[in-house]
Amino acid sequence: MTGKTRSRPGGRSTRVREAVFEATLAELVASGYTAMTVERVATRAGVHKTTIYRRWTTKDDLLVAAVRDLVQMPVPALDTGTLETDLRAYASGIVFVLAGPAGPVARTLLSSDAARVPEIARIKQMLFETRRPISTRIVARAVERGELDAGTDPHALIDFLVAPIYFRLFVSEEPLDEALITQVSIATLAAARQGAFAED
Amino acid sequence: MTGKTRSRPGGRSTRVREAVFEATLAELVASGYTAMTVERVATRAGVHKTTIYRRWTTKDDLLVAAVRDLVQMPVPALDTGTLETDLRAYASGIVFVLAGPAGPVARTLLSSDAARVPEIARIKQMLFETRRPISTRIVARAVERGELDAGTDPHALIDFLVAPIYFRLFVSEEPLDEALITQVSIATLAAARQGAFAED
Numbered sequence: 001m002t003g004k005t006r007s008r009p010g011g012r013s014t015r016v017r018e019a020v021f022e023a024t025l026a027e028l029v030a031s032g033y034t035a036m037t038v039e040r041v042a043t044r045a046g047v048h049k050t051t052i053y054r055r056w057t058t059k060d061d062l063l064v065a066a067v068r069d070l071v072q073m074p075v076p077a078l079d080t081g082t083l084e085t086d087l088r089a090y091a092s093g094i095v096f097v098l099a100g101p102a103g104p105v106a107r108t109l110l111s112s113d114a115a116r117v118p119e120i121a122r123i124k125q126m127l128f129e130t131r132r133p134i135s136t137r138i139v140a141r142a143v144e145r146g147e148l149d150a151g152t153d154p155h156a157l158i159d160f161l162v163a164p165i166y167f168r169l170f171v172s173e174e175p176l177d178e179a180l181i182t183q184v185s186i187a188t189l190a191a192a193r194q195g196a197f198a199e200d
Numbered sequence: 201m202t203g204k205t206r207s208r209p210g211g212r213s214t215r216v217r218e219a220v221f222e223a224t225l226a227e228l229v230a231s232g233y234t235a236m237t238v239e240r241v242a243t244r245a246g247v248h249k250t251t252i253y254r255r256w257t258t259k260d261d262l263l264v265a266a267v268r269d270l271v272q273m274p275v276p277a278l279d280t281g282t283l284e285t286d287l288r289a290y291a292s293g294i295v296f297v298l299a300g301p302a303g304p305v306a307r308t309l310l311s312s313d314a315a316r317v318p319e320i321a322r323i324k325q326m327l328f329e330t331r332r333p334i335s336t337r338i339v340a341r342a343v344e345r346g347e348l349d350a351g352t353d354p355h356a357l358i359d360f361l362v363a364p365i366y367f368r369l370f371v372s373e374e375p376l377d378e379a380l381i382t383q384v385s386i387a388t389l390a391a392a393r394q395g396a397f398a399e400d
Binding site: 156159160162163166183187188189190191194197 | 324328356359360362363364366367370371372379383384386387388389390391393394395396397400
């Protein structure tokens with residue numbers, strides 16, 4: 001690496017934006033959606049509330065922007081040469097994201113009280129729609145390599161890969177660890193080869 | 201069937217108990233844990249609040265009793281002769297339960313606000329502990345039949361079977377249908393045969 005490959009959009013405006021988004025998500029997780037207010041976010045971010053209201057007119061606007069920013073962080077779907085390693089890489093990416101700040105945010109957003117708010121339902125929808133093209137790419141590469149039948153449903157396959165990760169996060173509360181990544185990759189590969197995700 | 205195999209514990213006391221439990225769970229789902237009160241449950245059940253307080257001294261006592269009663273309904277883990285049909289029967293049972301009144305109750309209980317209450321955390325724990333002996337039985341039978349290696353982790357296998365069902369309920373909100381039951385059964389069987397759930 002000989003230098004920066006891309007200049008970062010910096011400056012005070014970006015720093016304020018980052019601080020506000022970070023405070024928004026922290027406040028969401030700490031207080032829950034209902035109790036969260038722009039005032040509390042402003043206090044946490046160390047800015048005046050008018051600084052926030054100048055850019056985002058409501059709490060929901062702010063939350064939508066902060067979550068959009070968070071989910072911009074792409075989970076890599078690199079071509080690693082085989083379906084097994086592609087699945088492992090993607091599962092690792094999801095674990096990395098959910099083991100970080102996004103995990104508690106996802107838990108809070110998906111909780112029943114927050115899910116009753118239309119804006120939150122839309123964010124949730126968006127979160128899962130961003131996965132669709134990734135699933136399609138991973139499976140299309142495996143079909144091209146001759147690893148899977150052309151009739152494999154990419155969304156069913158990737159849902160199966162990630163479901164045990166979400167199950168641990170929301171339901172069983174067991175650790176998101178390397179052993180889990182190995183297990184979901186091997187299990188999903190075996191199931192896919194057996195034709196479990198054949199489109200009807 | 202020539203008659204009742206077992207006399208039902210009936211009478212007014214049982215009917216009141218059933219009405220109160222039903223109202224408790226309905227109130228939990230409708231109002232959420234925080235807003236739920238014994239008064240509201242009493243109104244919904246058509247009983248005086250002292251009728252409830254005579255048996256359950258707090259809201260949490262009542263909720264714990266109602267949820268315990270709900271989860272008493274056992275998901276069948278019948279011996280159907282093969283691992284594939286045992287998995288299908290168990291997945292069908294879980295879908296049957298979660299597609300009924302228990303689904304919204306589970307969603308509400310597992311939501312972040314409710315999960316902060318120690319009693320609710322204990323119920324959640326209990327819900328998943330009841331699954332452990334069932335997982336062990338299903339896998340032990342498959343090992344006896346020579347369908348699986350003796351070193352198969354029963355909890356990993358059954359978590360994998362049920363995770364896509366919970367994923368649909370909590371995350372993707374897609375339907376809990378027959379196609380899902382078929383998919384999880386076939387996929388889990390294929391993964392188990394491939395040794396994906398080998399104990400380390």
